[in-house]
Amino acid sequence: MSDTVTTANLAAVLPSAGSDLVIQERAIPSPGPDEVLIRNHAIAVNPIDWKRQVLGLFIASYPTILGSDVSGVVEAVGFAVSSFKKGDRVLACAPVTVTGNPDHAAFQTYTVMPTSTVAKIPDALDFTQAATLPTSVGAATIALFDIFDLPLPPLATSTSNSTSTTTPAPPVGILVWSGASSVGKTTIQLARLAGLQVFASASPRHHAGLRALGAAEVVDYRPPSAVNDLVAAAERAGSVEIRYAVDPISSDETLPLVLDVLSRVNNKRTGNGNGTTKLAHLGRWPERVALPEGIEAVFVRGTAIWTERRDSAAGVFNELLSAWLEAGEVVPQTVRVVEGGLGGLQTALNRLKKGVSGEKLVVEL
Ligand SMILES: NC(=O)c1ccc[n+]([C@@H]2O[C@H](COP(=O)([O-])OP(=O)(O)OC[C@H]3O[C@@H](n4cnc5c(N)ncnc54)[C@H](OP(=O)(O)O)[C@@H]3O)[C@@H](O)[C@H]2O)c1
Structure with missing residues (x-):
């Protein structure tokens, strides 16, 4: 590290299991050989943050930082x-859940990050918007390019502005349940770039927005007709084979509906399907939900972006994501700023725990 850093590092520290965050000063960390030190300007919260605070997930000892x-x-x-060099504007996903090292956590002024999950951001994108993306990009990367084993979209074609040129024939479909969630919105965008035809479910007020992100069809997930509506949507699209599905919620309420859509669409479909449909679930599989034959369900272990799938993560974060953002092919989530800087993080976690709809809570530093 050749440059001197002068500003203090304030952190929102979790002193013990279940307690509220408290602001404390701690030493500014130094980057390891393949790491960068980032002076954070915006921090977004994710459901895993409040779950870690309340349930102690991925925490070996206290105090810690989320x-x-x-x-x-x-x-x-x-x-x-x-x-990367000093002065680059970036977004990044912090690996504290894998390393357990508080220097690798987001809720502070300075964070040390492995370069594999850092992406340069265009000048037109402000820090608040950019902070909405990292975890959802990591999760979508594991679902699409690891579990489904889709090839990373080549840079040249992925930044062309037409989806029709990248959609294979016959079209292959993906169902994104909970399309308005952070993971859902990013998955819709990356799936479109990967050439898939996207079907999604969401509350009606999000339908137009999800179509703008690239979903071919969006239906309301709440009425009893939801499954029929999605089956009809696939038929309208020309009996598309829905070979993949992503369920960010993965509850015993959502998964039976997802499985029902997959079974019905692919039973009805005429054409040359090659067998197994893959379902990526972001929560643990509920015991009460039975898995029908012909569907393979795989848990999305997002932490693989720093371990086994470090290379695919680097391919997306270091190259593709920057180009996609520059070209407007990937856009950030809808932001709601929570006031108070680091001191606003506890409020943000409390709000997120109650539930948000189609927006990302961010604090600005
Ligand atoms: N395994 C991993 O590595 C990993 C990684 C990232 C996230 N996750 C998990 O993935 C889940 C989603 O995270 P997120 O950040 O994307 O959440 P989020 O943005 O907070 O999700 C909020 C959205 O969930 C939707 N929703 C809630 N209940 C629903 C239901 N029954 N059916 C359909 N949609 C429903 C709402 O949709 P409407 O507004 O349309 O009503 C809302 O917009 C969390 O449980 C998180 O912990 C796991």
Whole structure:
């Protein structure tokens, strides 16, 4: 680390299991060889943050620091880093759930990040918007490019502005349940870029927005007709084979509906399907839900972006995501700013725990 960092590092520290966050000063961390130090300007909260606070998930000892999603400016780089430099504007996903190291957590002024989950952001994108993306990009990357084993979209074609040129024939479909969730919105965008025809469910007020992100059809998930409506949508689209599905909620309420759509669409479909449909679920599989034959269900272990799937994560974060953002192919989530800077994070977690609809809670530093 060659540059001197002068500003203090304030952190929203979790002192013990279930307690509220408290603001404390701690040392500014130094980046390891393949890491960058980021001066955070915006921090977004994710459901995993309040779950960790309340349930102690991925926490070996206290005090600790929570948080995954930041955007800011690179303040210093490790000696092996050549792709980022001091002054770069970036977004990044913090690996504290894997390393357990509080230096790798988002809820503070400075965070050390492995370069594989850092992306440069265009000047037109402000920090508040950029912070809405990292965890959802990581989760969508694991679902699409690991579990479904889709190839990473090539840069040249992925930044062309037409979806029809990248959709294979016959079209292959993906069902994104809970399309208005953060994971859902990013999955819709990356699935479109991967050439899939996207079917989604969401509350009606989000339908137009999800179509703008690339969903071919969106239906309301709440009425009893939801499954029929999605089956009809697939038929309207020309008996599309829905070979993939992503369920961010993965409850015993959502999964039976997702499984029903997959079974019915693919039983009705005429054409040359090649067998198994894959379902990526972001929550643990509920014991009460039976898995029908012909559907393979795989848990999305998002932390794989720092372990086994580090290479695919780097492919997306270091190259594709920056280009997609620049070209407007991927857009940020809808932001709701929570006032108070680091001191607003506890309020943001409390609000997120109660539930949000189609928006990302962000604090600004
Ligand atoms: N396994 C992993 O690695 C991993 C990674 C990231 C996230 N996750 C998990 O994925 C889940 C989603 O995270 P997120 O950040 O995307 O959540 P989020 O943005 O907070 O999700 C909010 C959305 O959920 C939708 N929703 C709630 N209940 C629903 C239901 N019964 N059916 C359909 N949609 C429903 C709402 O849709 P409407 O507004 O349309 O009503 C709302 O917009 C969380 O449980 C999170 O912990 C797991």
